[in-house]
Amino acid sequence: MSGGQFNDTDGFFGGTHVARVKLFFSFNHDDVEYPCALVEWFERVADSPEEETGMWLVRPELTPNDTQHASVIHLDTVLRGIHLLPYFGDQFVPGELHYSTTLDNFCYFYVNKYIDYHAFETVF
Template identity: 45%
Template sequence: MKSRECRDCAFAVEDQQAQGFRGMSVVRLKMFFSFAHDGWFKKVGRSPDPETGMWIVEPQIQGNSHLTTIIHLDTLLRGAHLIPVYGTGHIPIGFHHFHSLDAFKSFHVNKYIDHHANEIAF
């Protein structure tokens, strides 16, 4: 199997006055040349999903591609773990995990991954 690039996600602080995830966004990191990211994930709704207790985000699209911008490294708080909102369809045989951020339309922000994420994404 070919080696694939790792495109991790992180919490980016947008509003230090807002509590928890309300003052943050999830970003998909593309590269660091001091600071950069590939793709903002916008919040779906104004509160966490009542069924799972997790926020839902979806990629921001500009035209036919993901929104890409440069942000300062100081705005990144820590890594974020996203779980796809799977829906009712089947995942194809041979599907590789490195396609996940491109294959799904929305994601749960996993606040249960560890203690720190639980404190951040309430």
């Protein structure tokens, strides 16, 4: 995804960025409908993909007051869906962890370029 405070030279997947959609909505202005999304941004951890996996490692992008950076974007700026894999490290995963809270319970994620052909072609 692209948008927000970013410009294309800051991107790491050919000018795109990683974001989590929190809300889809639209509004009308002068009889034109604008489909939008509220997103939370992720930032890369390193300047290149991880050597062992070949995947980028990202983490939530935080504002100066330690909240996740969020913004509203137009749906035309969304390139495609991606698959984020939690980075487990050397810790055990709690048995009570629910899949629906994964993005809230881990600090780092791999951008899975192996999920399908289109992801492999998009995420270098």
